[in-house]
Amino acid sequence: MKLLVCISNVPDTTTKIKLSPDNKSVDLSGIQWVINPWDELALTRALELKETAGSSIEKISVASVGTAELEPTLRKALAIGADDAFRIDLNPQDAYQVAEELAALVKAQSFDIILCGIESSDYNGAMVGGMLAEQLGYTSVSSVSSLNLDGSNVKLTREIDGGKQNLTVSLPFLAIVQKGIAIEPRIPSMRGIMTARTKPLTVVAASGSSALTAVVGNALPTAKSACHMVDAENVSELVRLLHEEAKVI
């Protein structure tokens, strides 16, 4: 059984966002790039599943759509433990295009299970997983917080409004995973970093996909006015302010 984890290359979550002078794009100079946090958790869970005694998973691949600049992020995924990596050589314009390119790769490589993080921490779209599943005609479940293999089925838990559901689905299957899927993301070991250098990272030509949307402008939020401090000995003043000034209670 082959498992694919889709990886998005994103700026570190503590990055201060600056815009280009014309506001058409985000100024990406000097940014520290990382594996999208949810994708990192997905990869961690994939490795846990492969390491389980008697696991039917033979191989874990990672894939990302982007230019050569994201290769260090894919190498990190290899260092964490993925067996091989694919980079689809295209600077994508939107999630639709990313999903179309990943679908072409999946059709060529035939993966049985695909894991996608629920969203990327840069664009916050929560789109690629669902779009990819539909492109492939795969069953998909979103907001997955626990996932286990059970023969040719997958047992999983998803969050729904006000609760959780335990589900069974059959393969092929795509899971869109969120917090809880793994507790702590795995960190590459020294040995992992050494072996990652020799693991295959295949560059695949783009399949001629097209985007349906484009970012045409950006803006930064307006600065918040200073916090109104209330004396700790005067809690009733806070209640008055919330009632009379903010009118929220």
Added chain:
Amino acid sequence: MSVLVYIENREGKLNKGAFELVSYASRIAKDLNTGVTALSIGNVSESELSRAGQYGASKVISINDGRLETLDNKAYTIAIEQVATAESATVLVMGSGFTGKAIAPRLSVRLKAGLVPFAIAAPSSYQPFVVRKKTFSGKSFSDVEVKSAVKIITLSPNSFGLHESPVSTAVTTFSPNLLDSDFSTRVDSSEKFSGKVLLTEADIVVSAGRGMKGPENWGPVEELAELLGAATACSRPVADEGWRPHAEHVGQTGKVIAPNLYFAFGISGAIQHVAGISSSKVIVAVNKDPEAPIFATADYGIVGDVQKILPELIQSIKASRSH
């Protein structure tokens, strides 16, 4: 041409979130000089559905198919696609909760419709069709142009508000053409979270962090939430320590919320936490550290011991209500 809005119900009732979506769809329909059709899936009475007319939906389509009781991503996608096609919808509006996140991307592929997720405002223009969304977890905004003929928007909760524009409403039923093979998700069991108010729908959220010292000290947090009809929430370390359930974690990797009022007790306000709450209308922070970054995000703040301030706050609110 029409604007189609998918509205969810909770145990047969439409809630504020559904009416906000109808309000939003009505605004777009008015700008495009067309009408709004609302789509409901589930067992909802005709009189309840007709409440969508208060916010501008002249037509409500109801799908009541027992097989759709569970959110099966494939089957839901096909059902909504069939309605969108039957209604010649050019704009489809959905919420950005669990259902919207699961279904909107699949619909985007099926309808070859560009998707703007987590929109925060009505389109700023229609030719070209441009909608603003949050990016970088609220650290910036992006204006997204949708180039396809059909457009899909999922709306961030509490970002547009309720706007009444009453029209008379006709409720009709629709039976989607679904095969057994369209269903591929089997539910083995379900569990409900405790707590009466859903975090993602709450007007007021009472949240607490590591400054509470331990799970045994959560009593006053729950008491304040109860008093205000609020939902309870927590910071990431608290969820990771197992003091509170993961479902309560707000922040970048947890839930992103936008209540009218957010209380942060003993939460320092790391950038990842702020990413989950920055769209709140009013933020109140209580922290013993005057340098805590939460005060840079908060509207009102108290520097002090949460264990002392929380009971005082509860007493003070009770007192303010008694006269």
